[in-house]
Amino acid sequence: MSKVIAVFGAGTGLGLSVARRFGREGFRVALVARRKERLDALVAQLTDESVEAAAFPADLSDPAGVPALVDAIRSHFDRIDVVEYGPIGADQAFTPATKLDAATLEGISRVLLLTPVELFRSVLLEMTDRGDGALLMTTGYSAVQGVPHLSGPGPVMAAARNYVYSLNGELAGTGVYAGTLTIAAMITGSEAAEATAKGDIELPDNGVEFPVVHPDELAGYYWDMYTRRDRVEQAHPVELTPQAGFPAFTPQTDATA
Numbered sequence: 453m454s455k456v457i458a459v460f461g462a463g464t465g466l467g468l469s470v471a472r473r474f475g476r477e478g479f480r481v482a483l484v485a486r487r488k489e490r491l492d493a494l495v496a497q498l499t500d501e502s503v504e505a506a507a508f509p510a511d512l513s514d515p516a517g518v519p520a521l522v523d524a525i526r527s528h529f530d531r532i533d534v535v536e537y538g539p540i541g542a543d544q545a546f547t548p549a550t551k552l553d554a555a556t557l558e559g560i561s562r563v564l565l566l567t568p569v570e571l572f573r574s575v576l577l578e579m580t581d582r583g584d585g586a587l588l589m590t591t592g593y594s595a596v597q598g599v600p601h602l603s604g605p606g607p608v609m610a611a612a613r614n615y616v617y618s619l620n621g622e623l624a625g626t627g628v629y630a631g632t633l634t635i636a637a638m639i640t641g642s643e644a645a646e647a648t649a650k651g652d653i654e655l656p657d658n659g660v661e662f663p664v665v666h667p668d669e670l671a672g673y674y675w676d677m678y679t680r681r682d683r684v685e686q687a688h689p690v691e692l693t694p695q696a697g698f699p700a701f702t703p704q705t706d707a708t709a
């Protein structure tokens with residue numbers, strides 16, 4: 453039975469490219485986002501390209517909805533081998549840190565931290581039982597580096613990124629890989645790129661220039677991370693990838709304290 457990738461936060465940018473990249477390798481594809489018509493259009497596009505795909509409309513701001521959503525995907529496809537998590541929308545817009553409040557942060561945390569933790573937990577047993585699987589988390593560069601006027605999702609994605617680093621170490625030797633892709637670029641074809649081009653999203657004049665990247669290139673990183681499993685994090689542009697080689701954290705025992 454062919455493998456299944458579930459793309460959580462599937463739109464015309466990275467989501468479609470990840471689906472297509474893994475689909476080209478024989479994966480069947482589950483697509484999750486809120487708007488059914490847009491998902492149906494992505495399914496039709498993948499079907500035209502001979503990739504088996506199905507849509508699972510759901511709102512990822514509700515961590516309690518994760519078990520039912522995972523059950524729905526499993527009852528359709530029988531299995532989940534890879535999860536890619538990368539929803540983004542107007543609800544997670546950049547906010548200056550001086551204007552950030554708890555209510556905004558709480559809303560963002562539901563989508564970008566609480567739900568992925570529940571989701572990864574709900575597929576982990578299947579993956580460890582099989583001795584194979586991958587948990588892939590997409591973030592923006594503000595997860596790594598706080599940038600003036602670009603707060604909001606950054607602090608939450610920083611927590612999610614931190615969690616993936618822990619997962620990656622804990623899963624070593626189980627056959628299950630956890631990794632994160634950190635993007636410091638505008639993704640062509642995404643709604644964010646289209647809204648920015650139309651002037652609907654105005655980026656602050658803070659001296660930060662975003663390069664542009666095609667989502668197929670980013671999806672290629674994910675395929676490479678999935679097949680090689682040799683790094684916990686990949687950044688685009690590549691030179692922003694944190695250097696590997698941190699010494700492993702070794703808790704002190706009584707004997708050594």
Ligand SMILES: NC(=O)c1ccc[n+]([C@@H]2O[C@H](COP(=O)([O-])OP(=O)(O)OC[C@H]3O[C@@H](n4cnc5c(N)ncnc54)[C@H](OP(=O)(O)O)[C@@H]3O)[C@@H](O)[C@H]2O)c1
Nearest residue numbers: 461463464465466467486487512538539540541638639642
């Ligand atoms: N776009 C960029 O330029 C850019 C730059 C840096 C980093 N990134 C990161 O790259 C990843 C992919 O970005 P992308 O713009 O290319 O995304 P995409 O694959 O084009 O689409 C993401 C989809 O997430 C869905 N979504 C948002 N909130 C949701 C919710 N509460 N529940 C379910 N689905 C939800 C949206 O569809 P619905 O509205 O229909 O739910 C949206 O179409 C994200 O992690 C993003 O943070 C993007």
